[in-house]
Amino acid sequence: MTLLEAEGLRTVYGEGCSACLDATGPAEGTNQCPHCGSVVACAEADLSVAAGEVLGIVGESGSGKSSLAELLALEHNPDATTGGTVSYGDRPGNLLDVDYQTRHDLRTGEIALVHQHIRDGLTLDFTGGGNVAEKLLSAGWRSYADVRERVEELFAETEIPLDRMDDPTHTYSGGMQRRVQIARALATDPDLIVLDEPTTGLDVSIQARVLDTFRRVQREEGVAAIVVSHDLGVVRLLADRTLVMRHGRVVESGLTDRIMEDPHHNYTQTLINSVL
Amino acid sequence: MTEDITEAGPAAVEDDRDGGTPVPTDSVSVALDTVQGDGLAGYNYAYLDEHTKREVRRAMLKAVAIPGHQVPYASRPMPLARGWGTGGIQASLSILGPDDRFKVIDQGADESVNAANIRRLAERTAAVETTTDSTAADVIQTRHRIPEEVLTDDQILVLQVPITDPLRKIDGSDAANRRRHAHANYGKMWVHLYENVVEYGEINIAAAYPVMVAGRYLMSPSPIPRWDTEKLDDADHLSILAAGREARIYAVPPHTDVDPLAFEDREFTVERFPDQACHACGSSDTFLVEVSETAGPEADDGTDDESGTDDAAFETRYACNDTSFCAKRRETPDLPKDHHLDRSGVDWGPATPDHGDGEPRDDLDSEAGASQRGDST
Numbered sequence: 001m002t003l004l005e006a007e008g009l010r011t012v013y014g015e016g017c018s019a020c021l022d023a024t025g026p027a028e029g030t031n032q033c034p035h036c037g038s039v040v041a042c043a044e045a046d047l048s049v050a051a052g053e054v055l056g057i058v059g060e061s062g063s064g065k066s067s068l069a070e071l072l073a074l075e076h077n078p079d080a081t082t083g084g085t086v087s088y089g090d091r092p093g094n095l096l097d098v099d100y101q102t103r104h105d106l107r108t109g110e111i112a113l114v115h116q117h118i119r120d121g122l123t124l125d126f127t128g129g130g131n132v133a134e135k136l137l138s139a140g141w142r143s144y145a146d147v148r149e150r151v152e153e154l155f156a157e158t159e160i161p162l163d164r165m166d167d168p169t170h171t172y173s174g175g176m177q178r179r180v181q182i183a184r185a186l187a188t189d190p191d192l193i194v195l196d197e198p199t200t201g202l203d204v205s206i207q208a209r210v211l212d213t214f215r216r217v218q219r220e221e222g223v224a225a226i227v228v229s230h231d232l233g234v235v236r237l238l239a240d241r242t243l244v245m246r247h248g249r250v251v252e253s254g255l256t257d258r259i260m261e262d263p264h265h266n267y268t269q270t271l272i273n274s275v276l
Numbered sequence: 277m278t279e280d281i282t283e284a285g286p287a288a289v290e291d292d293r294d295g296g297t298p299v300p301t302d303s304v305s306v307a308l309d310t311v312q313g314d315g316l317a318g319y320n321y322a323y324l325d326e327h328t329k330r331e332v333r334r335a336m337l338k339a340v341a342i343p344g345h346q347v348p349y350a351s352r353p354m355p356l357a358r359g360w361g362t363g364g365i366q367a368s369l370s371i372l373g374p375d376d377r378f379k380v381i382d383q384g385a386d387e388s389v390n391a392a393n394i395r396r397l398a399e400r401t402a403a404v405e406t407t408t409d410s411t412a413a414d415v416i417q418t419r420h421r422i423p424e425e426v427l428t429d430d431q432i433l434v435l436q437v438p439i440t441d442p443l444r445k446i447d448g449s450d451a452a453n454r455r456r457h458a459h460a461n462y463g464k465m466w467v468h469l470y471e472n473v474v475e476y477g478e479i480n481i482a483a484a485y486p487v488m489v490a491g492r493y494l495m496s497p498s499p500i501p502r503w504d505t506e507k508l509d510d511a512d513h514l515s516i517l518a519a520g521r522e523a524r525i526y527a528v529p530p531h532t533d534v535d536p537l538a539f540e541d542r543e544f545t546v547e548r549f550p551d552q553a554c555h556a557c558g559s560s561d562t563f564l565v566e567v568s569e570t571a572g573p574e575a576d577d578g579t580d581d582e583s584g585t586d587d588a589a590f591e592t593r594y595a596c597n598d599t600s601f602c603a604k605r606r607e608t609p610d611l612p613k614d615h616h617l618d619r620s621g622v623d624w625g626p627a628t629p630d631h632g633d634g635e636p637r638d639d640l641d642s643e644a645g646a647s648q649r650g651d652s653t
């Protein structure tokens with residue numbers, strides 16, 4: 001069953017002109033429009049995610065992965081001009097056009113985003129537990145005992161030491177902060193989690209543990225995920241299907257194994273060959 | 277807006293030579309005639325010019341229409357420093373008329389310098405009668421307290437507000453907080469309460485306890501103690517909350533739901549003073565404060581054994597915070613808080629019938645000094 005389907009997703013920074021889309025992309029070798037100077041962060045992107053499936057998005061820096069992820073997670077960016085349609089489950093209409101309230105409800109309920117930058121996703125002055133509790137409290141939980149129990153459960157699930165639950169989040173290590181973000185994203189049992197660069201700034205062993213935790217939890221909960229990463233290893237580990245992006249466009253998509261073993265597009269071939 | 281100007285137009289032009297002359301209007305000219313004498317020369321009735329008063333009243337009307345919403349208004353400089361009640365004064369002076377009786381409370385007391393000065397300003401410029409009796413006042417300006425005596429539907433309570441936004445202690449950005457108010461997005465406030473319980477086992481916000489007004493806006497009730505917070509819920513009187521420094525007015529109209537934020541399993545509690553009673557009047561059903569003063573002769577029979585030793589020059593005793601009600605209780609020891617109404621058993625904060633700890637009302641009257649208000653939680 002298709003959970004989320006997106007068509008013609010587009011994010012443009014700058015004024016934009018009629019030639020923007022034709023003048024950018026992998027064929028032109030740039031994502032900046034030579035006529036008006038606007039940056040086409042992503043365009044003409046179509047994708048779909050089934051319930052419980054993990055979709056990977058890889059590409060080099062600036063290829064439009066994060067812009068795409070933000071669109072899918074209904075993150076509103078006031079500087080950008082966006083377009084396209086996102087349909088979600090049985091919900092009628094385009095998710096990109098909904099009002100603030102609906103978006104807020106979706107973001108506290110069905111769709112969760114794990115931000116690339118910790119500061120965008122967590123309030124570092126709150127305790128780790130408080131950050132996770134915020135999701136529950138925003139969703140209308142009003143029993144302290146229930147909130148507390150759920151937070152403890154999530155901490156255990158994501159392997160964050162329970163003793164540290166009531167310490168301010170800025171005292172946590174980078175890996176713990178990541179886990180808090182994941183715990184927070186999982187709090188209200190969403191159907192879809194968007195992970196934007198889940199391993200940025202973590203050393204290899206911690207990366208492995210965070211990814212391991214996420215993979216386990218993702219399977220146990222049956223939650224669908226969109227994983228955005230520049231790291232092929234991350235996508236290979238987590239994703240069932242993969243999109244490869246370059247210069248704001250999707251250049252190739254398919255089963256992860258097929259992409260890894262038999263890359264068609266020559267950028268994908270370069271990408272796979274450059275893995276150390 | 278425009279008709280205000282035309283109304284005052286001709287007269288204002290005529291008097292322009294002197295500069296700073298009052299702007300007369302029909303409604304106030306009569307009042308002006310009666311009070312024009314010493315002290316008022318050069319000042320408009322009730323100190324503020326009519327345009328300012330209209331501006332403040334417009335903000336109040338809007339505030340009443342959207343309970344709990346902070347309405348911006350053009351706050352004027354006042355003859356005292358911002359933060360000393362300039363918002364309250366502007367609100368009071370804007371609604372006072374010559375027939376009104378005015379009371380000013382500062383932390384429960386009518387006698388503090390600030391209260392006395394504000395009262396005197398109103399007396400001189402608005403020619404109102406002043407009183408210290410909460411039941412006799414038409415307008416009560418107050419800082420940090422709501423009177424112990426039940427307020428009625430023909431009284432207006434003006435509360436001075438130092439910090440308008442309850443969200444500010446969680447996020448310093450007013451722009452972000454306004455957005456949160458617009459969308460009733462109060463998750464962060466709830467996290468604050470959650471962390472309070474984590475740290476202290478209960479929500480320990482002593483004053484300015486955040487409340488939801490009419491199920492929509494999160495509001496700071498100004499730094500009143502928790503004791504007074506429930507008096508705002510479904511009250512008969514109109515509460516106007518005015519901040520001069522922040523130039524915001526908000527209101528709780530009569531019979532509006534005011535719910536303190538709390539968890540289902542960590543309920544809102546008020547201050548309790550077990551085993552304590554006012555050393556002066558013996559009340560144990562009022563908001564008590566600790567006072568430290570020279571031991572008086574009546575100190576020994578006043579309360580109990582835990583007051584200071586014989587050679588202590590100072591001792592700590594408990595006293596009613598609301599001084600005018602305390603004075604009344606001293607004359608009539610068991611005076612109910614709703615003695616001035618033609619009904620009894622009025623729900624008015626803690627220790628009144630609907631909020632007490634289950635004891636029947638008669639209990640309050642028996643042996644006031646020794647009666648013990650158990651902790652209800």
